[in-house]
Amino acid sequence: MPEPAPVSQPAPPRLRIGILLTPRFTLSAFATFVDVLRLAADDGDGSRPIRCQWKVLSADMAPVQSSCGIRVEPDERLGDPSRFDYIFTVGGLIESGRLSPEQSAFLRRAATARVALGGLCTGVFAMARIGLMDGYRCCVSWFHHQDFLAEFERMRPVSDQIFVVDRDRLSCSGGVSAAHLSAFLVDRHLGRAAARKSLSILMIDEPMEGDRPQPGLPLELNAHDPLVRRALLAMQQNLQAPLSIARIARDLGVGRRKLERHFNADLGIPPADASIRIRLAQARMLLSRSDRTVTRIAEETGFCDASHLIRVFRETEGITPDLWRQQSQTPGEARTPE
Known part of the structure; x- marks a missing residue:
């Protein structure tokens, strides 16, 4: 056999x-x-x-x-x-x-x-x-x-x-x-x-390379340019002690002028204005969700002092941070204690 x-x-x-x-x-x-x-x-x-x-x-x-x-x-x-x-x-x-x-x-x-x-x-x-x-x-x-x-x-x-x-x-x-x-x-x-x-x-469109910018930042700026998104991330990560635009450009391996050109092409604003918008967005979040003082919020969002935050906030919103907080608070809404 x-x-x-x-x-x-x-x-x-x-x-x-x-x-x-x-x-x-x-x-x-x-x-x-x-x-x-x-x-x-x-x-x-x-x-x-x-x-x-x-x-x-x-x-x-x-x-x-x-x-x-x-x-x-x-x-x-x-x-x-x-x-x-x-x-x-x-x-x-x-x-x-x-x-x-x-x-x-x-x-x-x-x-x-x-x-x-x-x-x-x-x-x-x-x-x-x-x-x-x-x-x-x-x-x-x-x-x-x-x-x-x-x-x-x-x-x-x-x-x-x-x-x-x-x-x-x-x-x-x-x-x-x-x-x-x-x-x-x-x-x-x-x-x-x-x-x-x-x-x-898994309903994920395609593989992403490792250097793809992290999504999900609570930004009001909807950037598409990867270089701009990475710069915005650097701004978000250094709210309390903002980095200079020259420092951000250097960290990203590009010149300041190139970074500014990318910002203007993608968002229509220079990087410095984007930094202010990010810090103001964080300030509004802290005003609406906590009882932190304006002085404390100014410290946490990289403004020189409360007067600086109040001036920039009024130029943007038309009112002071304290008045904005009062108007934005929903009746009965609880705030996070200090």
Whole structure:
């Protein structure tokens, strides 16, 4: 009788990712990152981890609670980090998002073994606390830019891009940027068609490059030019101590005149006027939502003093900040206390 044909072994996954969840992690960043992998891993929508594999790792296998209250069960114990191509830490609430001693030791072993490490959402805070981001560029949401600077004075986070890849460190600003970082990895290991397929099923138009400006800033200026948007982000991130236009241009790697030309072409106003509008928008928000004094608001929005804010505010709104606050307050509306 003829010998039976040998059973072919399935090919190993081309992309293997381990995931650490910090306490009160952001569920959306974790879910969108994994869903891109899931949709790229199999033909159709079968969700089989064939071409890529992902595992939630734990020291004790206890469920981890996200910031919205939903708990996620780990898949495997920490073990040998070299079985993965990448290991990502998912952050969420900054103060509670700290790595355990076992997780920290695991990531240090991974770094020694030259496994690429990444942070989703505020995961870079947890990684920076144990020294794994020293000497690397990292991406932080504009919303947490000042929080990062307050904790890591010697590091300068990137908050005008959706994700950053610096050698063997990867990081993203959270939210849908986690999907784009995941698609970047899928593109790198499985091909662009797989990345586009995943994003299309998730109703995301197309993969975005890491240097795409972060969306979602509460600005009244609707800029389309990427250079202008990055400049507006720099203004937003430095409200209390506004940067000079020359400094912003230098940080963006362009001359001041070029930056001014881009502003005039895109918004029809010079950068200095845009800076005033952003600071006034923040002042109006603080007037309507808090009981802060005009003097305090002037300090927090980069005006020289209360008189300076009052003068600029009256020129723009036609009334003083205090009168604007009275007129804008809805009857019975509660304000946030000082």
